[in-house]
Amino acid sequence: MLCPAVHEIMFFLFGLLFLGHNMSDKNVTTVLIWLWPFGKTYDPSLCSSLFNIDGCFITADRKHYIKSDGVVIHHRDISPDLSNLPPFKQPSFQKWIWMNFESPSHLSQLPGIENLFNLTLNYRQDADIEVPYGSIVAAEGEEDFVPPSKNKLICWIIHAYGQAFGKYTSDQDYFPTIASYDITEKLYNPLSVGTVPVVLGPSRKNYENFISRDSFIHVDDFSSPKELADYLLLLDKNEEMYLRYFEWRQHFKVKKAYFWAEHTCLACDYLRRHKEYKAFNSLDKWYWGG
Ligand SMILES: *[C@@H]1O[C@H](CO)[C@@H](O)[C@H](O)[C@H]1NC(C)=O
């Protein structure tokens, strides 16, 4: 009778394996991407290598739902009748994370979502998990930045703000931010490649909370469109004046958010550091003002 011994050893080894699995899982935070943002997949496993965030298992495989510490749900991909939200009971430890990077004016309000979520993941500075579109960070080294000389063009950023944002204009601090993906891309992209954005909408002071005061042209600095146009033409001819818009690059550079891998890694990082109970019951009021 050889079998029982072998069987026992096998059983023992299997047990070890199982135990080992459990132990290594103990300090891992699982985040489930319920819907790929805009239906596009990305590599979610870069937390450690790109962002120095360890202990995260980020997946879009719904079989992990029941053990997920957080479920990230992208607003734009929720259907209007909420039929594609998780149909299962929310485990008591699990947090649902509302993720959105559209401005309220570009985003439909969905009835029924105001009391569903635990955390917000957004560009706003008062979001639980705040991810700005970009930021100005210290440049390493003394590398001189030379703007592309050929296309000395001025990049226009035009956006009719107003409307939905009107109600926020007093909450100036909420605005890294500016409006939609497009618009903010249109701010940080030209800044990073070396063109001068011409901006309007939020006040100059507000922009200056996020980007250097001499890196952009604000429409409000001029009393008429004609005056602005004249200034742009002058700038086009005057190299020295133009180059002043790039002096900030001696010490700083643009860091853009890494969509969407950074967002889900930061969600995981937040969950690891905040195990406490949290519900968010005023999503509509917070984002759309009512
Ligand atoms: C789990 O990870 C956190 C954050 O990385 C760390 O502070 C903590 O000490 C770890 N706990 C255990 C039991 O290893």
Ligand SMILES: *[C@@H]1O[C@H](CO)[C@@H](O)[C@H](O)[C@H]1NC(C)=O
């Ligand atoms: C998450 O929010 C829901 C809805 O408000 C609440 O029922 C649940 O207890 C919260 N869970 C955690 C872990 O905070």
